[in-house]
Amino acid sequence: MRNTFDAVVIGGGLLGSAIGFGLARHGLTTAILDEGDIAYRAARGNFGLVWVQSKGIGAPIYADWTMRSSDLWSEFALELQERTGIDVIHSRPGGIHICLSEAEFEERARKMMTLGGHQKEKFTHEMLDHKAMAEHLPGLGPEVVGGSFSPHDGHVNPLRLMRAMQRAFGDLGGDIRTDSRALKITQDGESFSVQTKGGDISAGRVVLAAGLGNRDLASMVDLDQPVRPVKGQIMVSERVQPFLNIPTTHVRQTGEGTVMIGDSHEEVGFDLSSTPRIARDIADRARRSFPFLNRVRIVRTWAALRVMTPDGLPIYDQSESMPGAFSASCHSGVTLAAVHAMTYAPYVAEGKLGRELAGLSARRFDV
Template sequence: MNATRHATRDAIVIGGGLVGAAIAYGLQRQGLSTVMLDEGDVAHRASRGNFGLVWVQSKGLGAPHYQHWTHASARAWPELAADLLEATGIGVGLHQPGGLHFCFSDEEMAQRDALMGQLRREAGNAGYEYRMITAAELHDMVPGLGPQVVGASWTPYDGHVSPLHLLRALHAAFQGAGGLYRPNALVTAIKALPGDFAVDLGADTVRAPRLVLASGLGNADLAPLVGLSAPLRPERGQILVTERARQVLALPTHVVRQTEEGSLLLGDSKEDLGFDTLTQTPAIMRAIARRAVQTFPWIAALNIVRAWAALRVMSPDGKPIYDASERFPGAYIANCHSGVTLAGAHASLLAPMIAAGALAPDLSPFSARRFHVQKTA
């Protein structure tokens, strides 16, 4: 029998997108011999269609645990970017000058201030810094602002990266550290015992005492095989990309950001259209373009050169799902729609927990059990 038919590792990560790659890299860096199984480009994922924000503001309202987790990830990002650059020579384009969320009326400004104030109160001793900035000051921060913008909220934690460079760097760093990458690896079955998992790939089987499900929307089908739950749905987002322009946007915003190459990415849309990524909605595209021009009128002179749609991985309440299986110890699940923002936490915080064999109590509110409690109530 070919020895590769039953290869044994310390850990198996199912999923080669941003979530899976960050965890696999973190596990390998912890000294665990890890195999990453990647279904390939046929998978429904947003890793290659991501807007690229490292975004803290707006996340975790009414859920301090989510705010703290997001904030911790933003703090971990500079070290992650530096480690990836050193390991691979690939710069992920991290810029963290803070981010802007624009308001277009006095009422919006007041509502935004109230929301940010609530986030600060819920942060408690952890702290939450923000400022409400008037249009007069904004004109000095971002040139060419439209007259309809009355102000914005700003936090110092926000930034942006290149999702494509990030995905490439995570894969390269993982393999450079000795990790085994298996592309086009379609999981056909999982045989689970406590601390012993056999993942069937059709032609061969991979075994390990640890198994991490990080396959995005695919986790909905895989989770029950190891005693876990992943109630997930796809949410489609669309992005428009302009031709390259001179660098004018020093700060990322929630609707427009400028890449290192000079292109502008325009986005922030939400559609419930199932798993459709092949078609695009002209009305949504017009709304995205209209809002971008309303914010920065000079964008109207630029040509749109590309557009795409991708699927976010959404739980019922929009927050991540992290769980450890009680029925099959050693099995874990990780799901979120913020693969870029949370990459720092996944590589530097979550992976060490998995390597140590237990999730920290701080992650218990992210368990999918919260949905069962809600349903019962």
């Protein structure tokens, strides 16, 4: 079995799969090492939004990076389909954030103005009152005051996305090793050695993309990844007739007809249990937005852990003392998959992150 590569990516979730695919696409022999089924995996429990409105409010670099990914997404989805035959069911019909009170509406309007201020030429949105919103969303409840619409948003099937990226990676000669927890990373000259229980892997580049695992791995390459878990719960309904052809922040109808309900945030450490109180809160918001959901059965609920940084912005770094070592952590791995594969990975391949990412280094947290 081959044990020497141009690059090794640690973590086979959404970030690792996107970056691994991007490196292989760039012509690098690449291995992805993944810990396996015991791991905390945001990649398998998320909501599937490719979301621009609300990303980077007060942080223009993140707003730009998100917009860049959203703009690349259609081309990315098409390339995955051409390479693998897998339709990731991406669409970009725009997205809506629903407001259930005047106070929510005013706060939303302020946030959208701020985001528009960061990206004067690019970001567009409309604040819609109840009547205008009902034209987009049939079945809207009377309690809905209005909300924001942005044409840049979309959604995708996140599990198909994972499968497509991993298959495309494999087809390009990439090597995915499961049950391969990275235990130790060392550098000898220009080569890194990653120790796993199945043996050592050597590579000229190493990318930490291990989600919450990055926190412990970072110090091995003289970096810092101060990530913490933030729990989100999701409910999924039985299949219903198509009623929602535009995703909203809390409710979206999938290509298969099920309705996903979510967007809770809890700071409870590594607890992955589903809790009735939170489930009731998110169901309540969904029912008030679309009253007919009262008659729809929930068939599944789960909780998953977001990979959260101290300020909510992604972290991208390269090690100064161990050149060739890179890291990536974020809580928008679906949205950013396109830019991770098509922009971030080529930066890693060429050995230098783009200047636009300088402000997203973890050095911003240094006092």
